[in-house]
Amino acid sequence: MYTDMDPRQFEHSVVDDNDIHSIVMSYLLHNCFNETADSLASCTGVKQPSDDRDNIQRRKQIIHFVMEMKALKAVELTEQLAKDLLEKNKDLHFDLLRLHFVELVCARKCNEAIEFAKTILAPFGTVHKYVEKLEDAMALLAYDDPEKSPLFHLLSSEYRQQVADNLNRTILEHTNQPSYTPMERIIQHVTVVRQYLTEENGKDAFPPFSLKDSLKG
Secondary structure, three states: OOOOOOHHHHHHOOOOHHHHHHHHHHHHHHOOOHHHHHHHHHHHOOOOOOOOHHHHHHHHHHHHHHHOOOHHHHHHHHHHHOOOHHHHOHHHHHHHHHHHHHHHHHOOOHHHHHHHHHHHHHHHHHOHHHHHHHHHHHHHHHOOOHHHOOOHHHHOHHHHHHHHHHHHHHHHHHOOOOOOOHHHHHHHHHHHHHHHHHHHHOOOOOOOOOHHHHHHO
């Protein structure tokens, strides 16, 4: 949080267009929207950071694999890009492997899913924090239609996006790049400032910050 300015003065600050363009550019490159980033640079003249385009393209492909139910391909490409990343991030590795198990269940490849669980997922069962997560995944086998089960969230695109975002941030950290964009930091700051003002002036003075409402405008 900023410490050199009274939060009540934030709304009077003037932001330069170039700063806005740079913030948007960093968000686009962070999330691998490189084609949109090129269009922004062409339209506004904002300079693109000297990020490794090969790294961006690989991260984009990894995210694509996660979202398109090809978790093992995401694991393989991640290991090529950063050999020891998943070894150092067991929680993330487990989430990706569990996604593959879910993919097998959804494809009705139950025997293959059970074998994968026995050979690849079983070692995680020796660690207490993974036990319940493993049990939830295995429970999917009991349902004829897993999407209608109480564990449907494991099959949702929202959950895949969560894993993909976590993987993307971890790769960025591994390559000594910021894991959060300036845009995300700004939203965090605005949320904290709004909370501060609400506590100081009462809950009706400043309602909780909503990005959706702010974009409406």
